[in-house]
Amino acid sequence: MKKTIFTFAALVLAILALFQLSKYSVIAGDTSIETVIAIIAVIFFVIGIVINKRVLHKTKKPTQKINYQKIEELGLSKREYEVLCQIAMGLSNKEIAEKLFVSESTIKTHVSNMLVKLDAKRRTQAIQIAKELQIIPL
């Protein structure tokens, strides 16, 4: 944090110095206004990019939004989708059954139907496919 303040202060000073330098340069007739403006433009353009990159990197969280349209396209029912999410959480059929207050055989039915719709052979493959299609959170 101290480093950031230091860097920022140094940057401001450098810019102020450049301002003065450019002003005298223009008055003295050594440099054209166009050149000065161009340099200033480039400098602030770069500063904008750098600052933006810093901020984005700090607060960036991959909030992947779910493709609900794809879920409908696949013909996944509400229950089948719920089961799919629980599978992705690493739960067994038995655990899912307890969580959703239904029997294990019901879960098996949902899983089997879901696998067909996702064109998967195993539940692990279903997780992978669902992630690719962005229908479950990462």
Added chain:
Amino acid sequence: MKKTIFTFAALVLAILALFQLSKYSVIAGDTSIETVIAIIAVIFFVIGIVINKRVLHKTKKPTQKINYQKIEELGLSKREYEVLCQIAMGLSNKEIAEKLFVSESTIKTHVSNMLVKLDAKRRTQAIQIAKELQIIPL
């Protein structure tokens, strides 16, 4: 794409107009050089931020880097880690065996040892845990 080119062209024209305007303004004595420079600085600062945001949003892929230190902490061997990655890809033990040119029973051994080290009961849970620990790509 056409829209981008249009926007960019419009932007360049606007800036050139601003340049001319500011130049005559300064020559006429209506505006100080400082003001012009400040305006230019702000404009390009904003442009820098906007362009950077666009580029980052387009090409942003959640390139989560793998926590190799964590892999060592868990005591996962090279082979066990390989198997873990293949499991996350949705492959069965048999498929993994063929891919790595070993027998299925070898894969079973690796899987079993890996599950203990990851403190998982199932391969699906292992995937979930591995993702949390950031030892496999999302």
Added chain:
DNA sequence: CTAAATTTCATACTTTAGTATGAATGCTGT
């Protein structure tokens, strides 16, 4: 209201996953 879809459950079965145990080979660092 009726037809279609969803959800539920069961039974029987096959396949895959995972555990336990033992053992041979090869590599590595001391």
Added chain:
DNA sequence: ACAGCATTCATACTAAAGTATGAAATTTAG
């Protein structure tokens, strides 16, 4: 050389996952 670890493989077993089929209750859309 030798202890320790990783890798390989096998056999036998248990547990979990997945398939197939049929059927009843519920919801939903037309």
